[in-house]
Amino acid sequence: MEYGLLVMGAPYTSPAPHSALRFAHALLARGHQLAGVFFYHEGVHNASTLMAPPQDELNLHKAWVELHNICQVPLDVCIAAALRRGIMSEAEAKRHGRASFNLEAPFELTGLGQLLTLQQRCDRLITFG
Amino acid sequence: MSEPSGLLVIIRHAPYATNLLREGLDTALVAAAFGQSVDLLFLGQGAMALLDEQGEGAPGQKATRPTLDMLEMYDIEGLWTSQETLQVLGLKPSCLMGNVRIVDAQGLPDFIATYSQVLNF
Amino acid sequence: MLHILTKAPNSDAAQQMLQAVGDDDAIVLTEAGVQAALHREWAGFQLPSARIYLLAEDVTAWGLDEIVMDQALTIVDMDGFVALTEQHVQTLTWY
Numbered sequence: 001m002e003y004g005l006l007v008m009g010a011p012y013t014s015p016a017p018h019s020a021l022r023f024a025h026a027l028l029a030r031g032h033q034l035a036g037v038f039f040y041h042e043g044v045h046n047a048s049t050l051m052a053p054p055q056d057e058l059n060l061h062k063a064w065v066e067l068h069n070i071c072q073v074p075l076d077v078c079i080a081a082a083l084r085r086g087i088m089s090e091a092e093a094k095r096h097g098r099a100s101f102n103l104e105a106p107f108e109l110t111g112l113g114q115l116l117t118l119q120q121r122c123d124r125l126i127t128f129g
Numbered sequence: 130m131s132e133p134s135g136l137l138v139i140i141r142h143a144p145y146a147t148n149l150l151r152e153g154l155d156t157a158l159v160a161a162a163f164g165q166s167v168d169l170l171f172l173g174q175g176a177m178a179l180l181d182e183q184g185e186g187a188p189g190q191k192a193t194r195p196t197l198d199m200l201e202m203y204d205i206e207g208l209w210t211s212q213e214t215l216q217v218l219g220l221k222p223s224c225l226m227g228n229v230r231i232v233d234a235q236g237l238p239d240f241i242a243t244y245s246q247v248l249n250f
Numbered sequence: 251m252l253h254i255l256t257k258a259p260n261s262d263a264a265q266q267m268l269q270a271v272g273d274d275d276a277i278v279l280t281e282a283g284v285q286a287a288l289h290r291e292w293a294g295f296q297l298p299s300a301r302i303y304l305l306a307e308d309v310t311a312w313g314l315d316e317i318v319m320d321q322a323l324t325i326v327d328m329d330g331f332v333a334l335t336e337q338h339v340q341t342l343t344w345y
Contacts, residue, residue: 001336003335006248008149008345009345015256015281016256016281016345019256019280019281022307022328023328023331023332025328026328026329026331026332027332027335029329030329030332030333030336032332040152040156041148041149041152041250080155081152084148111159112155112156112159113159113163115156116136116156116159116160116163116165119246119248120246124335124336124339124341125246125341126254126335126341126343127248127249127254127341127342127343127345128343128345129249129256129343129345139342141262141263141266172266172269172270173262173265173266174262211269213269214269217265237269237270238251238270238271238272238273238275239272241251241270241272241342242251242272247340247342249342249343249344249345
């Protein structure tokens with residue numbers, strides 16, 4: 001089956017990103033495909049390259065990148081939710097006249113339409129809030 | 130019973146409490162703009178968004194009422210809440226915006242099952 | 251329909267979920283939802299036919315292994331959780 005995941009919870013605030021990551025690895029282990037992860041609401045903070053948790057805690061940004069490296073899953077971040085919360089790619093930082101940025105590939109800024117496409121395309125969409 | 134179809138967006142959070150209400154409504158608007166058939170169900174605190182007399186946002190807070198008024202332009206006409214929600218919040222149907230419909234007590238599972246897709250905010 | 255509850259049994263999310271659970275539905279309790287093990291009187295356990303599962307790793311993390319065993323509640327591991335989502339076309343998370 002094809003799965004899509006919707007991540008609504010912020011790293012180190014909500015357990016949702018941890019649950020989503022463990023679920024993602026478990027579904028791959030059962031032979032399913034992961035068609036996309038969409039980050040919305042507070043979930044957009046998962047994309048920040050600037051997160052620097054203590055060494056004895058999982059670096060969630062890194063964990064998502066590792067998941068992408070295993071299965072090439074698109075990591076799509078809602079652009080409206082991200083910009084509101086100060087999560088920006090280099091291109092958006094330029095457009096908004098900001099000196100720095102904190103979102104890089106494999107994370108991509110995209111519109112909400114991507115979430116709806118993911119839901120329609122996948123056999124299952126699971127929300128982690 | 131006919132085949133499930135359309136998208137149901139469930140809103141469970143009040144205005145001015147979290148951004149989930151706004152982000153849920155945005156999702157409904159985008160889905161409608163994409164041509165999907167969309168209804169909204171307001172449960173629990175989410176039903177606070179349906180009060181007819183709600184004012185503008187306190188200074189610095191954007192109100193949600195204008196977004197709700199926009200829904201009709203996007204052909205989102207199904208605004209629903211549940212009997213249980215009104216009971217828990219102590220709300221009378223007469224306090225709500227005129228176009229809100231009410232799912233009977235115990236009717237929610239069947240109501241939700243008529244949609245092929247559901248998103249919960 | 252498969253319902254995922256991530257909040258404690260006395261939460262708004264739990265109350266809302268209980269309104270929405272139908273006769274053929276199943277519930278997975280994850281994250282803070284596993285606290286329901288402490289409340290056998292919780293309305294979720296009184297539902298006539300709904301099957302309730304607790305996510306094993308969250309049960310352990312919350313220190314509820316023994317209670318879950320004493321109460322003879324059903325646990326699933328992450329693999330079993332994925333299997334439940336295979337069996338239900340729709341999944342709804344209450345958070």
